[in-house]
Amino acid sequence: MTAVPGIPLLEVEHLTMRFGGLVAVNDVSFTAMERQITAIIGPNGAGKTTMFNCLTGFYSPTVGRLTLHRTGGPFLLERLEAFRISQQAGVARTFQNIRLFAHMSVLENLVVAQHNKLMKASAFTVAGLLGLPSYRKAEKQAVELARYWLDKVKLTKFADWEAGNLPYGAQRRLEIARAMCTEPVLLCLDEPAAGLNPRESGDLSELLIHIREEEKIGVLLIEHDMSVVMSISDHVVVLDYGRKISDGTPAFVKTDPTVIRAYLGEEEDEELPPEVKQDLPEVAEREEAP
Amino acid sequence: MTAIASHANARPGLNVGAMLKEAGLTALVALALTFPLVGLRTVDVGSRLTITTRFDEVLISVLLVFVGRIGLILTREGHALPVLVVSLVVAVAAWFAPLPSEILRVITIAGAAVLAIRAVIAVRRDRSTLSQQERDRAMDRLGARVQDAAMWIGPIAVVFAIALPFMPFASRSVVDIGILILTYIMLGWGLNIVVGLAGLLDLGYVAFYAVGAYSYALLAHYFGFSFWLCLPLAGLLAAFSGLVLGFPVLRLRGDYFAIVTLGFGEIIRVVLLNWAVFTGGPNGISGIPRPSFFGIADFDRRPPEGEIAFHQLFGIAFDPMHRIIFLYYLILVLALLVNFFTMRIRKLPLGRAWEALREDDIACTSLGINRTNIKLAAFTIAAMFGGFAGSFFATRQGFISPESFTFIESAIILAIVVLGGMGSQIGVVVAALIVIGLPEAFRELAEYRMLTFGMGMVLIMVWRPRGLLAHRDPTILLHPRRSARQQQADSEAGA
Numbered sequence A: 001m002t003a004v005p006g007i008p009l010l011e012v013e014h015l016t017m018r019f020g021g022l023v024a025v026n027d028v029s030f031t032a033m034e035r036q037i038t039a040i041i042g043p044n045g046a047g048k049t050t051m052f053n054c055l056t057g058f059y060s061p062t063v064g065r066l067t068l069h070r071t072g073g074p075f076l077l078e079r080l081e082a083f084r085i086s087q088q089a090g091v092a093r094t095f096q097n098i099r100l101f102a103h104m105s106v107l108e109n110l111v112v113a114q115h116n117k118l119m120k121a122s123a124f125t126v127a128g129l130l131g132l133p134s135y136r137k138a139e140k141q142a143v144e145l146a147r148y149w150l151d152k153v154k155l156t157k158f159a160d161w162e163a164g165n166l167p168y169g170a171q172r173r174l175e176i177a178r179a180m181c182t183e184p185v186l187l188c189l190d191e192p193a194a195g196l197n198p199r200e201s202g203d204l205s206e207l208l209i210h211i212r213e214e215e216k217i218g219v220l221l222i223e224h225d226m227s228v229v230m231s232i233s234d235h236v237v238v239l240d241y242g243r244k245i246s247d248g249t250p251a252f253v254k255t256d257p258t259v260i261r262a263y264l265g266e267e268e269d270e271e272l273p274p275e276v277k278q279d280l281p282e283v284a285e286r287e288e289a290p
Numbered sequence B: 001m002t003a004i005a006s007h008a009n010a011r012p013g014l015n016v017g018a019m020l021k022e023a024g025l026t027a028l029v030a031l032a033l034t035f036p037l038v039g040l041r042t043v044d045v046g047s048r049l050t051i052t053t054r055f056d057e058v059l060i061s062v063l064l065v066f067v068g069r070i071g072l073i074l075t076r077e078g079h080a081l082p083v084l085v086v087s088l089v090v091a092v093a094a095w096f097a098p099l100p101s102e103i104l105r106v107i108t109i110a111g112a113a114v115l116a117i118r119a120v121i122a123v124r125r126d127r128s129t130l131s132q133q134e135r136d137r138a139m140d141r142l143g144a145r146v147q148d149a150a151m152w153i154g155p156i157a158v159v160f161a162i163a164l165p166f167m168p169f170a171s172r173s174v175v176d177i178g179i180l181i182l183t184y185i186m187l188g189w190g191l192n193i194v195v196g197l198a199g200l201l202d203l204g205y206v207a208f209y210a211v212g213a214y215s216y217a218l219l220a221h222y223f224g225f226s227f228w229l230c231l232p233l234a235g236l237l238a239a240f241s242g243l244v245l246g247f248p249v250l251r252l253r254g255d256y257f258a259i260v261t262l263g264f265g266e267i268i269r270v271v272l273l274n275w276a277v278f279t280g281g282p283n284g285i286s287g288i289p290r291p292s293f294f295g296i297a298d299f300d301r302r303p304p305e306g307e308i309a310f311h312q313l314f315g316i317a318f319d320p321m322h323r324i325i326f327l328y329y330l331i332l333v334l335a336l337l338v339n340f341f342t343m344r345i346r347k348l349p350l351g352r353a354w355e356a357l358r359e360d361d362i363a364c365t366s367l368g369i370n371r372t373n374i375k376l377a378a379f380t381i382a383a384m385f386g387g388f389a390g391s392f393f394a395t396r397q398g399f400i401s402p403e404s405f406t407f408i409e410s411a412i413i414l415a416i417v418v419l420g421g422m423g424s425q426i427g428v429v430v431a432a433l434i435v436i437g438l439p440e441a442f443r444e445l446a447e448y449r450m451l452t453f454g455m456g457m458v459l460i461m462v463w464r465p466r467g468l469l470a471h472r473d474p475t476i477l478l479h480p481r482r483s484a485r486q487q488q489a490d491s492e493a494g495a
Helices: A048-055 A082-087 A106-112 A115-121 A126-130 A133-152 A168-180 A198-213 A226-232 A250-255 A257-264 A274-288 B002-008 B016-039 B055-076 B080-096 B102-127 B132-166 B172-197 B206-223 B227-249 B254-274 B310-314 B321-346 B349-359 B361-366 B371-397 B407-420 B425-441 B443-463 B484-494
Strands: A008-019 A022-033 A037-041 A063-068 A091-093 A186-190 A218-222 A235-240 A243-248 B040-045 B048-053
Touching: A008 A048, A008 A218, A022 A037, A022 A048, A022 A218, A022 A235, A037 A048, A037 A198, A037 A226, A048 A063, A048 A091, A048 A186, A048 A218, A082 A091, A082 B361, A091 A168, A106 A133, A106 A168, A106 B349, A115 A133, A115 B349, A126 B321, A133 A168, A168 A186, A168 A198, A198 A218, A198 A226, A226 A250, A235 A250, A235 A257, A243 A250, A243 A257, A250 A257, B016 B040, B016 B055, B055 B080, B055 B102, B080 B102, B102 B443, B132 B172, B132 B321, B132 B425, B172 B321, B172 B349, B172 B371, B172 B407, B172 B425, B206 B227, B206 B254, B206 B371, B206 B407, B227 B254, B227 B371, B254 B407, B310 B321, B321 B349, B321 B371, B321 B425, B349 B361, B349 B371, B361 B371, B407 B425
Parallel strands: A022 A243, A037 A218, A037 A235, A091 A186, A186 A218
Antiparallel strands: A008 A022, A008 A063, A235 A243, B040 B048
């Protein structure tokens, strides 16, 4: 493990999530820094998405503390209701299987993401019903923010399309834009490059770098595409069977023997505990005997 | 439909044996059903109950089913045109032929008509070279065009509605039907907020209609409050009951939500039925005061001492129609109010959140939207409109009882919303005209008029499974000059 320098944004301490007898996430601790891309990698079933669901309030963790540091005080995410995690703590997320509002237009998707801001501006719809100028101004600002993100994800042309009719790659980009429209301090992306072709994942890397450099927020990224992970992350956390097995800079993780073992397996001899190895000749004999 | 699938591999040769077998089996099922239902009849003879038989009618029904099935099979196998001709001839013949009973005549005509419609659909399908998908898309374009046309159809419809009571054909019964249809349009628009926008299947909407009606009736009965005071109160009380019912219910989803709302609808009715001391129980409440002309004048021929009547106020001759026309305008204004509200709120954050909730509630949570509050708002607002409609119903009828608020009412209102196309405002109007207007127009058919109701529903579901006008326009556009649809069509053509 190597320490990665930075200002802590999200501290995960002893996070454990049990489903009955299954321990999906087992005592994981790490810190994600401000203005850094933190990648969480690991083989399938390592507990990455479960950890995301704990972070964003869809599961409440069995054990552990999740602290988000931002202005307005540290937020203990494990104690917040799911919707408040986005509303107050400013953690936005995307989903592994895209969850857009498929029958609404692209622009509407981005405006819905600014719901809380607009709700306040419309005085909980009273000012909106009366068509007061204060609300109309707020809506115009919301559209401007949406337009900014549409430009960033190259979807301006499709703004008035039904979101469900967009091609797959565009839907992924739209979901990221929608999450960014909530104006978060931490963006959690669950396999954003899944199903993208090499050119599209190149664009995605650029977009994530833009988010880190220009929007100055932290990104938490689950990804299997190592070319994306290794080229843009500042910090990589590796999970395997719910445990953290490595944590550090991409260069460190890439050469960490535990990581290589988790991904590529190990030679058969090493896998067997010594007492089994002792018994082996005996077992072989017994099988030959009859 | 299976007919479409089997049509694809229809062979030119006709297997008569298989056809007769299928028709025979259907006739057997018909026999099993009609024998006890039609064949046996209990009759009061003196003080005793005896059973008479009507086997001739059973025989004719079974024969009709047999022939009808053969017609359907022929249609399916690609002989739709002859079937169409024969069924039309049968329908006309049944009108004049001396059949043993009136029921048989109606059944024969209705059966022949359904078969004819089925054949027409098949003929058109065979003639057209379009695939099913292309047809669906064409229907969606039609829906979109109607939506565009709503720009001018809407105002024209409103002008027509305003002018209706003064049309030459506007007899008392026409205006009465107008009031009835407008009541259901208002209820449909109200329920559309919950079902069409927020996507919550509410099977107990009639509960709020009942709360509104009873609020006015009881307030007038016990405290003598006037209609104009009670209208907002009834809306408030219904909204409050929506809020109270909403809290426990809204944590549920999908089917569970639907079942619980169904239960609440029944609870309200059963309470009204059994709390006889307060609500009058099954006897209902009668003598509910009629609305005055904004509290200024009554619509009576001879007003009480010291008060002035409507006809005296305007110096015109007394006419009982004045009250009816006033009620008509009252419900028109109330319904338009609901419509205006819905059109407006669709473009506000609350309305957009409702639609987002219908699309994906998990994504809503991840965007920081408080689902409970949003759902509660939809439920409460819809309940309030139900309450307004209910108090109008009470004042129009002058008498209410729990009988008026059974589940079938909820089902009819829901049918209007679903048939019209979920979330479509003009669809609700069209569906209400069909669902309420058709049975009223066919009132001469007496008890068979529900047949037209059923036929209308079946037709719409065959023709447009997603509802008549299921097309949604975005509530906000980035490129307003060219319509989004045009753009999408362009890019589809380019792709």
